[in-house]
Amino acid sequence: MFKNFIKYNLAKVIEINKKYSTPRIEMSQSVKFSLLTLRLYLIFLVGLLIYKFITLIT
Amino acid sequence: MNFFTKLYYKFRRTWKAIQLYLIISGPGIVVMIADNDAGGITTYAATGAKFGYNLIWFLIILGPIAYYVQEMTVRLGTVTKRGHAEAIFDGFGAFWGWFSLLDLIMLNWLTLVTEFIGMTAALHIFGIPPYLTVLVVCLVMGTMIIHGRYWTWEKIALVFCAFNLIYIPGAFMVNPSVHSILHDGMVPNLPGGYNNQLFFYLMANIGTTIAPWMLFFQQSSVVDKGMKEKDIPWGRFDTFMGAIFTVVVAVFIIVVTGTLLKGVDIDSAAQASQLLMKTNKYVGAFMAIGLFDAGLLGAICISLASSWAFGEVFGWAHSLNNKIKEAPWFYANYFITLLSAGIIVLIPGAPLVLITLFVQVIAVTLLPAALVFLMLLLNDKKTMGEYVNRFSQNVIGTAIVLTIIVLSTLYGLSVLFPKMFGS
Numbered sequence: 001m002f003k004n005f006i007k008y009n010l011a012k013v014i015e016i017n018k019k020y021s022t023p024r025i026e027m028s029q030s031v032k033f034s035l036l037t038l039r040l041y042l043i044f045l046v047g048l049l050i051y052k053f054i055t056l057i058t
Numbered sequence: 059m060n061f062f063t064k065l066y067y068k069f070r071r072t073w074k075a076i077q078l079y080l081i082i083s084g085p086g087i088v089v090m091i092a093d094n095d096a097g098g099i100t101t102y103a104a105t106g107a108k109f110g111y112n113l114i115w116f117l118i119i120l121g122p123i124a125y126y127v128q129e130m131t132v133r134l135g136t137v138t139k140r141g142h143a144e145a146i147f148d149g150f151g152a153f154w155g156w157f158s159l160l161d162l163i164m165l166n167w168l169t170l171v172t173e174f175i176g177m178t179a180a181l182h183i184f185g186i187p188p189y190l191t192v193l194v195v196c197l198v199m200g201t202m203i204i205h206g207r208y209w210t211w212e213k214i215a216l217v218f219c220a221f222n223l224i225y226i227p228g229a230f231m232v233n234p235s236v237h238s239i240l241h242d243g244m245v246p247n248l249p250g251g252y253n254n255q256l257f258f259y260l261m262a263n264i265g266t267t268i269a270p271w272m273l274f275f276q277q278s279s280v281v282d283k284g285m286k287e288k289d290i291p292w293g294r295f296d297t298f299m300g301a302i303f304t305v306v307v308a309v310f311i312i313v314v315t316g317t318l319l320k321g322v323d324i325d326s327a328a329q330a331s332q333l334l335m336k337t338n339k340y341v342g343a344f345m346a347i348g349l350f351d352a353g354l355l356g357a358i359c360i361s362l363a364s365s366w367a368f369g370e371v372f373g374w375a376h377s378l379n380n381k382i383k384e385a386p387w388f389y390a391n392y393f394i395t396l397l398s399a400g401i402i403v404l405i406p407g408a409p410l411v412l413i414t415l416f417v418q419v420i421a422v423t424l425l426p427a428a429l430v431f432l433m434l435l436l437n438d439k440k441t442m443g444e445y446v447n448r449f450s451q452n453v454i455g456t457a458i459v460l461t462i463i464v465l466s467t468l469y470g471l472s473v474l475f476p477k478m479f480g481s
Contacts, residue, residue: 016371
């Protein structure tokens with residue numbers, strides 16, 4: 001039963017990825033810039049979290 | 059027509075408008091009042107105790123900001139008939155969609171744990187053991203949704219919203235100085251001059267005013283309620299009323315703690331209740347009841363926000379108008395989220411302080427993303443049509459979004475690195 005549950009949900013995730021593979025919103029320069037800035041911001045945050053984690057355990 | 063006939067017609071028209079509003083009202087008021095959740099009550103209580111009435115003006119400014127952001131979710135939900143999670147998947151693709159969904163689910167669950175911490179602490183003051191509080195909360199929240207009617211859920215939620223006003227009589231009972239409130243609270247000022255501690259409190263208040271779950275919750279509830287484009291003005295009015303209530307409640311909490319506990323360092327609203335009880339047992343009791351109600355309202359909205367988001371993306375039936383048999387995954391998600399968060403609080407030695415801190419850090423990763431997506435989606439002319447953001451709305455919206463992002467990020471960093479701001 002658990003195996004079926006995992007199998008069903010994996011298939012569902014693949015289906016979702018396929019369904020939303022192409023962003024529908026028009027990728028204008030401003031949209032691209034916003035998404036890039038967001039990506040950099042999140043990388044910066046993840047970097048800080050990793051730094052905090054390393055300083056905590058050392 | 060004589061005077062009385064005119065008066066009668068005017069009364070009838072007003073009464074009909076009120077009746078219509080009572081039917082339409084809901085998502086805006088519920089989300090805004092639930093914004094004053096257990097964490098929010100603690101922040102306001104601590105702000106009042108630390109700075110007295112001096113930061114009331116700041117909370118009043120936060121009201122329109124919250125309204126402005128939430129109004130955009132009303133328009134987006136009404137026009138697209140999609141929740142925020144589904145709108146992000148559709149608009150920006152699977153990568154950003156999964157990022158937002160998984161972040162939201164984790165953040166909501168952690169926030170739900172903090173709501174349970176608040177509720178159990180509040181009722182513990184009255185001698186009620188935590189396990190009983192968790193049990194009763196789960197039963198109440200289960201009862202609210204098993205009817206299979208959105209309307210029933212919403213009206214029960216509105217009753218709990220009314221309980222949130224309990225701080226108002228509490229504030230009158232402490233006999234605050236109206237002159238001091240007007241003089242110290244309404245005139246913008248920085249008590250003690252600008253310093254790191256003040257900055258930390260300002261950031262904390264902003265952090266509690268706009269939470270990521272609010273965007274997801276209101277958009278999904280607007281869709282579940284079946285609001286149409288013609289209902290947008292009512293949705294706006296509903297959100298506006300909610301923004302007023304949320305500010306009023308926050309201000310009255312500050313009045314209570316600013317009057318009786320000024321100069322005391324407060325760690326939690328439950329602690330504030332216990333301290334208040336020493337001075338006035340009724341005011342302390344009101345604070346505890348309000349804290350429980352705030353936690354309950356937060357829990358009601360947050361658990362639903364997660365279930366709606368999952369349902370939208372996975373394509374499950376995900377409406378409160380569905381019976382449990384018709385939407386088993388939606389309700390299973392709701393109960394699993396609720397029960398697991400409740401059980402965590404009951405585990406002896408669970409890292410509850412760590413969880414509370416973690417909520418603020420995770421929120422910083424989701425809030426900017428959710429706000430940026432909101433602004434971009436509201437600018438998509440193809441989808442939004444005549445409801446697309448106007449230039450002036452974009453200028454104000456961008457300024458608000460950038461301010462929230464910068465300040466909430468600094469708040470998250472101050473939690474992560476406490477020495478950074480000397481707090």
